């Protein structure tokens with residue numbers, strides 16, 4: 001019981017000594033085990049080992065994913081499909097907008113004149129309007145010309161012959177200049193023309209274009225809503241996958257916690273895993289989208305050619321692509337973050 | 351180094367595992383924790399590691415009351431304490447080297463430091479030539495020694511062991527006990543839970559004997 005008996009006495013002394021003699025580096029290893037030099041890592045060393053640790057964890061979690069290529073591919077595919085839908089819609093809408101912008105320049109206003117306006121007055125008015133800065137060209141179609149054209153086009157010539165008088169009014173067809181072709185400016189112009197005493201009715205040939213613009217606006221919002229829902233889906237997919245991965249590595253997590261691993265340390269590989277899943281999903285989605293666009297671009301060009309247009313399909317720009325990859329990786333990381341804390345807190349050594 | 355003050359631990363089921371336990375173990379001491387199965391040996395060690403928390407009383411480790419230690423400070427404590435488990439808790443998805451390196455990786459040591467320290471620890475337990483093997487290919491005694499290497503690789507001031515010789519033959523058990531003595535000789539405080547009384551009978555260390563969660567004696571091993 002006495003202190004002197006505690007150490008270095010009795011039967012245990014001999015083998016102890018022998019062990020010490022057998023080990024050549026006995027002295028340094030003893031000092032090492034004494035705990036005297038434990039906390040001597042300098043800050044820069046720590047920072048460097050922290051960084052190399054991150055690199056190691058990142059590549060380790062990547063290797064883990066590649067070790068099970070099929071399972072990884074499945075998850076990645078699901079993520080990419082969820083991403084390719086809104087991204088595809090986004091590209092489609094960009095194209096619709098580009099096409100309709102090309103048509104904005106072709107906007108026309110038809111001013112139907114009152115029957116009381118004579119051909120001469122109409123010509124005078126045409127000249128006045130053609131002189132305006134915001135109007136590129138003005139053309140007058142007299143009632144008789146209009147009737148002629150209608151006869152030619154409609155095939156109702158016989159019916160028209162039976163009429164006593166020409167039911168068609170004279171029309172001024174105006175094209176606004178290119179920088180006055182925005183929907184707002186054209187509408188303002190229409191209101192001015194409507195106020196003319198000679199005008200009976202002003203018709204905007206681009207009303208359907210405005211409708212199209214409204215529809216693309218709505219579609220954009222729908223795309224956003226869809227993207228938000230599918231993003232939530234991606235979070236769930238990644239979260240669930242990470243949850244399974246955590247469950248699979250339960251033993252390891254327990255041991256790491258037992259020997260003093262912080263939550264951040266335990267969390268790290270799983271966060272990287274989420275990041276990789278997201279990034280791969282994003283890259284695959286990008287690839288799917290790019291190849292579909294490539295596949296469509298030929299026929300679209302041919303179609304545009306039929307309309308005498310040089311329009312060619314807009315793809316994903318560099319910035320759009322970068323945003324897509326970054327948001328994909330971010331989503332993966334977020335999906336991992338959402339489950340990791342809760343799952344890891346539940347795993348405590350007992 | 352370790353001080354228990356009127357510690358009570360009751361498990362959720364209602365079982366009183368430790369009952370008003372008080373003892374003090376000075377720095378640099380080596381002791382055996384004995385008692386019948388269910389006496390509360392593992393519970394006592396778990397309280398030191400904050401794997402469980404006391405219902406009342408204080409558990410002081412290195413002067414710090416750990417019974418109320420905030421969760422975020424637990425890793426810090428565990429890095430200072432080396433633990434050897436009966437079921438050794440090795441990871442079979444990596445080499446012996448990587449198992450032993452784990453506490454150092456966690457503590458953020460650099461590559462070269464890790465290599466040096468892991469080899470020193472493996473050398474100490476006589477397994478330097480097995481560093482590349484998977485622990486599953488090792489014998490029970492060798493696995494236990496890998497566990498010991500991992501427990502001491504970070505040079506803890508306190509070394510705990512729960513039945514470290516649980517299912518080893520007498521000779522292996524004696525070897526492992528000698529290892530613990532060596533660590534104690536260089537200043538490490540060592541507390542070993544065991545019910546292998548025949549093994550420790552010849553050893554000149556104090557005993558902490560538990561019965562039904564209470565201390566029955568804190569005497570020498572050979573009275």
Ligand SMILES: Nc1ncnc2c1ncn2[C@@H]1O[C@H](COP(=O)(O)OP(=O)(O)OP(=O)(O)O)[C@@H](O)[C@H]1O
Nearest residue numbers: 361362363365367386387388389390391392393394
């Ligand atoms: N997680 C738990 N929940 C409920 N009761 C527990 C728990 N862990 C231990 N106990 C009970 O507490 C008592 C002490 O257990 P402990 O594991 O400390 O005993 P021990 O001395 O280590 O026994 P052994 O020598 O068999 O390992 C036992 O009666 C046990 O049933």
Ligand SMILES: [Mg+2]
Nearest residue numbers: 391392393512
């Ligand atoms: Mg036990």
